[in-house]
Structure formats: structure tokens, C-alpha cells
Amino acid sequence: MLDRRTMLTGSAAMTASLALPLGSGQAAEADVIVIGAGAAGIAAAHQLKAAGRRAIVLEARGRIGGRAFTDASLGPAYDAGAMFIHWAERNPWVQIARDLGIETPSESWGGGFRVFAGGQPMADADRQRRRGAFGQIDRRLETVDLAKRDVSIRDLLGDLGPDLAPIASSGLLLSIGEESERISARDYQRLWAGDDLLVPSGYGNLVARHGAGLDIRLNQPVSEIRWDGPGVSVTTPAGTLRAQACIVTVPVGVLKAGAIRFTPELPARTRDALDGIGMGALTKIALKVEGDRFGISPGTSFLEAGSPKRLMNFDLFPEGKDLIVAFCGGDHARELSAAGPAAARDHLTTLLSTMIGSDIRKAVTGISFPAWWTDPFSRGSYSVCLPGREAAREQLAEPIGGRLLIAGEATAGGGAMTVGGATLAGRAAAAALARIKA
Known part of the structure; x- marks a missing residue:
């Protein structure tokens, strides 16, 4: 049994307003653009919405859920990605499933x-x-x-x-x-x-259902994020969107592959954090x-x-x-x-x-x-800290330029490698934006 000892911090409720005004003449389509409609992106968008902020979620795939995916292509369905609600005693998905009327047996x-x-x-x-x-x-x-x-x-x-x-x-x-x-x-x-629970109807299906009611735009792979102005601009095949801030929840493998261009490039400290985290191949x-x-x-x-x-x-x-x-x-x-x-x-x-x-x-x-290892939208199953680099998770979660954050299971501390950890990290990133001052 994995030993999950450390508490994830930074999950305070989002109570303050964003203080990241765009320059004159720049109209923002959203307060925050969230990249990725997996567990972290969905969690961040829900928290932003609850705080009265408009969030647009851009998802590269043609479906919601990321690495939580219930595959029915063979007829009978199975969870091709995440399968267990780990450490159920404190996992937010126990309550989410309960709210949606979905059974989660041992x-x-x-x-x-x-x-x-x-x-x-x-x-x-x-x-x-x-x-x-x-x-x-x-x-x-x-x-x-x-x-x-x-x-x-x-x-x-x-x-x-x-x-x-x-x-x-x-x-x-x-x-x-x-x-x-x-x-x-x-x-x-x-x-x-902690205890593990199953989702007989599909963990991937559960995550997808939790995305209901959000502004999620599918088949929108992001090619560039510009954060050199007072806000951010995000480019996809459909065009460019502007916002006050951006939460990037794509897997570490995608960031390490350079699939998204950052202008200017990510700070040296962020790049160093990425160097300290690999991707497993479960x-x-x-x-x-x-x-x-x-x-x-x-x-x-x-x-x-x-x-x-x-x-x-x-x-x-x-x-x-x-x-x-x-x-x-x-x-x-x-x-x-x-x-x-x-x-x-x-x-x-x-x-x-x-x-x-x-x-x-x-x-x-x-x-x-x-x-998952060869999937261009994941580049691996989940994050693994290399020897001597266990601090890279916290380092990767540090805000960038007052308007850009990276969040997901890779930044979830003791909750890393799980859907629950990704959810807590997404919530923490949304809350962190409320504390950032321009």
C-alpha cells in the first residue's frame, strides 16, 4: 500500500476578486482560461465559477476527463486510466460521487x-x-x-x-x-x-459528469500561451483568447515535450522543476x-x-x-x-x-x-519525482508572473499520481489566483 503522509496545502476558499486588469484596448473573453479538462481543470473551473469568475476550459481531446477515461470501444466498458478513488477518507471524489448518486464500493x-x-x-x-x-x-x-x-x-x-x-x-x-x-x-x-474505492460505472464517466455546467471547449489543443502583457493570450486552432490569468493543467509529459510554446519562455525555476519530474508508463x-x-x-x-x-x-x-x-x-x-x-x-x-x-x-x-506513454496529450501515465528532486512538485506549483499557474496531480504533494490529488491541486490553483496582486 502506498504511504501517503503529507498534506496538500493551499486549498483555501476563493473569496477575493482577481486583481489582474488587462491593458486598455484589450478585451478579455474570460477572467481565467484553464488549459485541460481533466480532474484538475474541472476542479479549478468549478471553484472559479462558484466565486463568480468566468472560466473557459480548453481541452485538446474530443472528450472530458484526461487520464480518467472509461473506454467502451470494445462493448463492455473498463477504466483505461484512473481506476481507484485512493485514500477515500479524505478524497473529494467520495463526496462528488455521492452528490451525483454514483456508487463507490470497496x-x-x-x-x-x-x-x-x-x-x-x-x-x-x-x-x-x-x-x-x-x-x-x-x-x-x-x-x-x-x-x-x-x-x-x-x-x-x-x-x-x-x-x-x-x-x-x-x-x-x-x-x-x-x-x-x-x-x-x-x-x-x-x-x-488509505482505503481504495471502486467506481463500477466508470471513474472516467464520473469525472466527465462532474464537468457538466462548465464552459468546456473540446478539440482545442493549445499551441501558445503569451504572458508578456498585463494578462494572457492563448492560441488554439480556433483562434486566440484573452484572459486575466491562465491555469495550465496539462500533464507534465506534455509540458516537457514542448507541445505548448510559452512567450516569454517559462522561468528558469519552473523549467528546473520540470526537469526534476518524469512520467511513469503504467x-x-x-x-x-x-x-x-x-x-x-x-x-x-x-x-x-x-x-x-x-x-x-x-x-x-x-x-x-x-x-x-x-x-x-x-x-x-x-x-x-x-x-x-x-x-x-x-x-x-x-x-x-x-x-x-x-x-x-x-x-x-x-x-x-x-x-498513455505515446499519447501526445499525456506523454505518460502520471508524474514521478526523480531521486533528489522531491521538492520539484512544490516548485512547479509556484505562480508565474502573477498571472500563470501550473496545476495537476504533479503539483499535489502527497496526493500526486491520483485524480483526488489533481482535484485538490486544481482547487488550490484557483484559490491562489485570488491572492495574487497585480
Whole structure:
């Protein structure tokens, strides 16, 4: 279980008016332009609207939700992105779901769990060895003093040796989505913990519903943000909009790729913060399965763990749906994303055929592969602080020029990597604008 210890600050209610007047002759279409209609952008826009401010949300995709996306392209729907309402005791989405009449039951694994190596059942001795390695990260975080020096998770586990250390850290591929040498131990240590809830009707659908009533404009990828005047101007294929301020909620991967040009360029301190944050590659691949279910109970999980670097979990027939959903992360997920859907389908069915039988190849009739790593509007699954750079999240959230803010799960402190954290960060950015003076 991730340990989410640190509280996100800056979520005060927005009570003061914006004090960012445009120069004479410049008409503003909005008080604030919000870039991105994911959880952070929606949260910021709702808070601005509640304070009587006009916010326009520009979304590059043809849908709302960002990396929270319930995909029904195969018929039965599944959450291709965010899936759990983490740390439910303080997650704002518990109340949002309740207000919308949407059920959020506790997590249930259903049909059991089996571990494989190379598609064959893992030997009991190897399973025991693997089980003994798990938990080493948390045990070390409880005893190691990181106050003086941050280290990577790989270095934290270095004394386990070359055989056990990769096993001990392999679970991070399916939670953080990144290789252990690229994960800050300090950043991991502060991540909030708590109960997880599910959204059977789709977390992505829930986020999209929460966007109702806002001025959200789809298919509007932003190419440039100018903040050299008294306000801001934002350019999309539809033209240029002006506002008093701008909240940028696109994923860090998009900013690092240079997809949006900033004029003038972002300050050195902001660019340095971006250099300290990477993007994980947690990936889901769904297969449509028709006909035989091979005697497998719905909700059964198969974990392929023969190679710690190529860990893959299969969720078979979740909630009784005709789907098998594969989870992978790190460099293995990047390789599959680059290879494309056809190669990914062949890889998965080959592995499943050794677990279930060769008839699975004929039973698989379709694939859904969002591939967040190669998606130009995400460039990864969620943010990961590099070793020694755990302060980059707070640094990235600092206001720029009195009129520009960056917000999202990457600036959510202990709530990073989650929809709940993105929501709190969006609210905090909207509140921060109220405190900025021209």
C-alpha cells in the first residue's frame, strides 16, 4: 500500500476578486482560461465559477476527463486510466460521487489470484522467496533517515543483492509505473495512504459528469500561451483568447515535450522543476474475449512474474465482463506502447495461451490500447519525482508572473499520481489566483 503522509496545502476558499486588469484596448473573453479538462481543470473551473469568475476550459481531446477515461470501444466498458478513488477518507471524489448518486464500493478481488513464471505456475519455493522480498520498501522507509539525502528506491534496496532487490521493487511497475532507479524515495515516502474505492460505472464517466455546467471547449489543443502583457493570450486552432490569468493543467509529459510554446519562455525555476519530474508508463491493455471463459471465475487475477522487469498482471473477466485487462509499467510498457496494438495483442495472447490454452487466441476478438506513454496529450501515465528532486512538485506549483499557474496531480504533494490529488491541486490553483496582486 502506498504511504501517503503529507498534506496538500493551499486549498483555501476563493473569496477575493482577481486583481489582474488587462491593458486598455484589450478585451478579455474570460477572467481565467484553464488549459485541460481533466480532474484538475474541472476542479479549478468549478471553484472559479462558484466565486463568480468566468472560466473557459480548453481541452485538446474530443472528450472530458484526461487520464480518467472509461473506454467502451470494445462493448463492455473498463477504466483505461484512473481506476481507484485512493485514500477515500479524505478524497473529494467520495463526496462528488455521492452528490451525483454514483456508487463507490470497496475494492473486491473476486475470483482469486495466481502467480506465473513464463506462463507456467510459479514453483512454491519461488513464490515464498518472492513473498519474502515484498514489503522491504516500507520496512526500509521506516528505518532509513532520508532527511540528509534522498536516494532512489533501487539504492534503498541495494543491500538485498542483485537477485532480491529487483523482486522487492517490481511491484512499483504496477503502482508507480516506473523503474525503481528513477523514483525518489522521499517522494514515494510522502504519498498518502488509505482505503481504495471502486467506481463500477466508470471513474472516467464520473469525472466527465462532474464537468457538466462548465464552459468546456473540446478539440482545442493549445499551441501558445503569451504572458508578456498585463494578462494572457492563448492560441488554439480556433483562434486566440484573452484572459486575466491562465491555469495550465496539462500533464507534465506534455509540458516537457514542448507541445505548448510559452512567450516569454517559462522561468528558469519552473523549467528546473520540470526537469526534476518524469512520467511513469503504467499501462492497461484490454482484450475482448468471446465465447469460452475456460472455467475461470470472474475477477480472477493472473500475475506473470517470471521476470521482475517485465511484470504483468491480468484481470480476467472483471465484474463478469467479456474482457481481460492487462496491466504493465516501466520500460516494458514503453516497449509495448512503441510496438503498437497489433504487436501488443500478439504478445498478450502468446502469454495467455501458455496460462490458459491455445484456444484463447481464437477467443480474443478485439483490443483496446490507449498507450498513455505515446499519447501526445499525456506523454505518460502520471508524474514521478526523480531521486533528489522531491521538492520539484512544490516548485512547479509556484505562480508565474502573477498571472500563470501550473496545476495537476504533479503539483499535489502527497496526493500526486491520483485524480483526488489533481482535484485538490486544481482547487488550490484557483484559490491562489485570488491572492495574487497585480
